[in-house]
Amino acid sequence: MPPPILELSRVTKHFGGLTAVNQVDLVLYRGEILGLIGPNGAGKTTLFNMIAGFHKPSKGRILFKGMDITGMKPHKICKLGIARTFQITKPLKKLTTLENVMVGALPKEKTVPGARERALNILKLMGLDHRASLPAGTLTPGEKKRLEMARALATDPSLLLLDEVMAGLTPTETQDMLELLRKIEAQGISMVVVEHNVKGVIRIAHRMVALNYGQKIAEGPPHEVITHPEVIKAYMGEEGPCFE
Amino acid sequence: MGKGKTLFWLIPALLIIILIPPVTGSVTTREGVFLILMYVTLAVSLNIILGYTGYVSFGHIVFYGIGGYVAFYLMKFHGIHLIPAMIMGGIGAAIAAFALGEAVLRLRGAFFAIATIGVNEAVKALVNNLNFIGGAEGLFFNFRIYNTYGGATKAIWFSYYTMAALTITTVIAAYLIKKSKFGLGLMAIREDEDAAIILGVNAKRYKSLAYAASALFPGMVGAVFFFKAGNIEPHDAFHLIKSIEMIFMVMLGGYGSVTGAVTGALVYERLKGFLLVNPLFKNLHMAISGVILLLIVLFMPQGIVGFIREKSKKLREMLE
Ligand SMILES: Nc1ncnc2c1ncn2[C@@H]1O[C@H](COP(=O)(O)OP(=O)(O)OP(=O)(O)O)[C@@H](O)[C@H]1O
Ligand SMILES: [Mg+2]
Secondary structure, eight states: OOOEEEEEEEEEEEETTEEEEEEEEEEEETTOEEEEEOSTTSSHHHHHHHHTTSSOOSEEEEEETTEEOTTOOHHHHHHHTEEEOOSSOOOOTTSBHHHHHHHHHTTTOSSHHHHHHHHHHHHHHTTOGGGTTSBGGGSOHHHHHHHHHHHHHHTOOSEEEEESTTTTOOHHHHHHHHHHHHHHHHTTOEEEEEOSOHHHHTTTOSEEEEEETTEEEEEESHHHHHHOHHHHHHHTTSOGGGTO | OOOSHHHHHHHHHHHHHHHHHHHHTOHHHHHHHHHHHHHHHHHHHHHIIIIISOOOOTTTHHHHHHHHHHHHHHHHHHOOOHHHHHHHHHHHHHHHHHHHHHHHTTSOTHHHHHHHHHHHHHHHHHHHTOGGGTTTTOEEOOGGGGGGGTSHHHHHHHHHHHHHHHHHHHHHHHHHHHHSHHHHHHHHHHHOHHHHHHTTOOHHHHHHHHHHHHHHHHHHHHHHHHHHHSEEOHHHHTOHHHHHHHHHHHHHHOTTOHHHHHHHHHHHHHHHHHHHHSTTTGGGHHHHHHHHHHHHHHHOTTHHHHHHHHHOHHHHGGGO
């Protein structure tokens, strides 16, 4: 088994009286794609916020490549090689699509032309190059999702945290997105993929973890996790599309 | 991103304006152009924090006042020449901004704007009570100071050329900042601070540095202005109305664009001149400016230059 890239031990987050994430242990191995599922409010985004340094965990520790990054500043965590996308896309609206990606490329690239070059290559990979000179605010929702990913990739991550990048995509766009994830996988980048679209995620995830009310309720191979009685129970009462 | 096309016409245009007074020898014109240059420098500087970074520094005039006081003090009590005194004034203002930035730039939106007004008023109150710099009365030059520059008349021309050089430097610096890695980071902060941070931008440090940069040149402007005036007092140095005028210029011309800030300053100077000589509007010029500002924010938030940039793709690179 390859060495772990990310290790969470008993990570907990309280918001006032609410425990959004409760004593979660999690290991991600290098090169692995981990699918993270769970009903609305399960704590998936909060978990990402803690890994990326947006929220400081109330308890527990987070190790990245063996280094303790608990409570570290987000821009530092980014430089170490963790990138994330936002569930609600955050395009830099007035900047062009190219400039958006250049922002991500800048910390690693020394010069503006260097960042530009790198950003253009990534836009090509993401199939967004024809939108390069348009203000990012004018992109379609699907394109904005890809822009989120393009920017994240521009930071040259070894770990990518994807928060519902397939949500709201058309079936063709979902297909494209899966192919893209395979390309990223081929570059050796490890990923944690949060998805409501369980059908999509089981096609690429090597392993899955399910959360409910902030607690880990199942972990293992994708098919085992989605047929796990706890998981089915957690999803009961939810709308069907998740398993469609 | 452009290839420096903006500066190729903007700098010559400014140089032409700068050359009008010495060519015509008109003192009235010189006074007018001095004011224009001052406005341009202030607006272009404020644009770095307001336009690039998206933080409304409402009390920005505080840095002009700080620079003015530092330089005036050095010139009056230590016999230091205008140029080094001006540089010290600018650096003093920049350091104050950096320190302040670390404290108040964690505030976002309206809270930051209000905090900067508070800072200006607090500094004004402080200076009012500091006797070694003249307190409420302020400081006056002994006119012998101008002898170093060949007498009062030459000293005023000297301050004119100093202001001109300062304006050109500021415009070039603001442009280079915009086109740099740093500038892109600032604009990312303006658009979405959380996204910028997650992309590796050290927003806290960037904001403080932007604030320092946007305070440096106003500090120097204050030095030159009060050198020329021959006296400095708290009411003039920390005049909140001037702060509002600066914001007006940036919004009118188009925030985020160097050409926009320059245009806003030029238009505002003309507008103010027109309103002030007209007996009907004389006492209403701030009220009218206020209404115009409201209209801009409501109907043309991108300002004059921003509007043209939106309409014409060809002109965009020339109007950075
Ligand atoms: N900043 C915050 N302050 C207070 N409560 C929060 C905050 N962020 C999240 N929560 C709460 O924490 C819980 C977990 O939210 P989180 O966004 O992590 O869920 P999620 O699994 O990502 O859900 P979804 O599938 O809807 O995106 C929810 O009850 C949410 O309301
Ligand atoms: Mg979420």
